[in-house]
Amino acid sequence: MLNTRAKCPPCLARAEEDDFAAAVLDGLSRPQKSLPCRFFYDARGSELFEEITQLPEYYPTRTEAAILEAHAAEMADGLPPGSVLVEFGSGSSLKTEILLRQLTQLGAYVCIDVSESALEAARARLAARFPTLDVRPIVGDFSRTVALPADLAERPRTGFFPGSTIGNLTPAEAGCLLQTFRACLDAGGRLIVGVDLKKDARRLHMAYNDSAGVTAAFNLNLLTRINRELAGTFDLAAFRHEAVYNPREGRIEMHLRSTRRQVAGVLGRPFRFGAGERIHTENSYKYTIAEFHELARRAGWQPTRVWTDESNLFSVHELVAGSL
Ligand SMILES: C[S@@+](CC[C@H](N)C(=O)[O-])C[C@H]1O[C@@H](n2cnc3c(N)ncnc32)[C@H](O)[C@@H]1O
Numbered sequence: 001m002l003n004t005r006a007k008c009p010p011c012l013a014r015a016e017e018d019d020f021a022a023a024v025l026d027g028l029s030r031p032q033k034s035l036p037c038r039f040f041y042d043a044r045g046s047e048l049f050e051e052i053t054q055l056p057e058y059y060p061t062r063t064e065a066a067i068l069e070a071h072a073a074e075m076a077d078g079l080p081p082g083s084v085l086v087e088f089g090s091g092s093s094l095k096t097e098i099l100l101r102q103l104t105q106l107g108a109y110v111c112i113d114v115s116e117s118a119l120e121a122a123r124a125r126l127a128a129r130f131p132t133l134d135v136r137p138i139v140g141d142f143s144r145t146v147a148l149p150a151d152l153a154e155r156p157r158t159g160f161f162p163g164s165t166i167g168n169l170t171p172a173e174a175g176c177l178l179q180t181f182r183a184c185l186d187a188g189g190r191l192i193v194g195v196d197l198k199k200d201a202r203r204l205h206m207a208y209n210d211s212a213g214v215t216a217a218f219n220l221n222l223l224t225r226i227n228r229e230l231a232g233t234f235d236l237a238a239f240r241h242e243a244v245y246n247p248r249e250g251r252i253e254m255h256l257r258s259t260r261r262q263v264a265g266v267l268g269r270p271f272r273f274g275a276g277e278r279i280h281t282e283n284s285y286k287y288t289i290a291e292f293h294e295l296a297r298r299a300g301w302q303p304t305r306v307w308t309d310e311s312n313l314f315s316v317h318e319l320v321a322g323s324l
Contacts, residue, residue, distance in 0.1 A: 037282040043117040082107035093122035108134040162194035178299035208243035216241030
């Protein structure tokens with residue numbers, strides 16, 4: 001029987017830090033205050049992310065969708081009948097529909113996300129659009145080992161990890177995550193992964209500082225969530241969204257900058273902010289194709305094909321699991 005409970009690599013084997021309260025108290029207690037980006041996705045956060053994907057400045061979603069539209073048939077080619085498509089961080093599953101239209105031989109679609117509301121909306125829409133498709137939503141953290149439904153354990157699997165979600169992790173964490181996926185998908189498994197490419201810093205700046213302020217609302221929603229769920233006392237008007245490209249690290253960094261000296265409470269604990277002090281909320285790493293191939297190989301994956309758009313903004317990679 002395929003083992004879907006293989007041990008997490010130690011760097012991702014988090015215990016109770018996953019708990020929102022513990023993660024927030026820990027992150028705000030550090031010299032460089034930070035909050036883990038997976039907590040962006042409460043119901044409102046997931047809605048705001050969908051709005052971001054429609055913004056004129058935000059090229060990744062429509063570019064990746066166009067790559068999928070152009071090459072989905074090649075991606076579907078060779079998929080054994082009865083296979084399971086496992087999507088990590090599936091969100092709305094909107095882009096997945098492009099693949100699903102080609103994957104007529106699919107046995108089941110397993111979608112994993114921390115956002116229950118996003119999964120439920122996707123499940124209802126897919127049931128209407130693909131009435132014969134066996135859809136299995138799993139609410140969970142994909143960086144922990146996720147157990148697939150027992151009745152699907154013997155089926156061949158293909159992983160799908162679009163949206164450049166891998167860019168939210170440091171390269172070291174991304175390598176560990178690819179090892180976790182490797183254990184979930186097993187030897188011979190395939191992974192289709194979307195990766196944002198390095199490019200002109202101005203283009204990146206515009207994508208994460210949109211003129212309609214939706215990315216700012218998405219970032220600030222994290223404080224709203226803390227206020228609501230953790231008896232927080234953040235004054236949202238006293239924090240400002242900031243997204244900057246760090247060329248040395250090859251990443252966009254999102255921050256919330258305190259506009260004045262202030263104290264904000266979380267679960268009764270006070271946290272002091274200097275004027276201008278920042279909370280680091282998200283990284284979005286950009287890769288060259290060669291850099292990503294190197295990362296994948298180190299994690300036990302063999303890069304087999306890569307598809308890009310004409311302007312080389314975004315890449316979609318096919319990886320095949322090597323034997324461990
Ligand atoms: C950048 S969005 C991408 C959504 C979708 N795959 C797409 O390409 O449009 C990231 C998604 O991953 C989910 N997510 C983030 N961290 C996660 C984690 N550790 N475990 C499971 N889901 C996670 C979020 O809830 C969100 O739906």
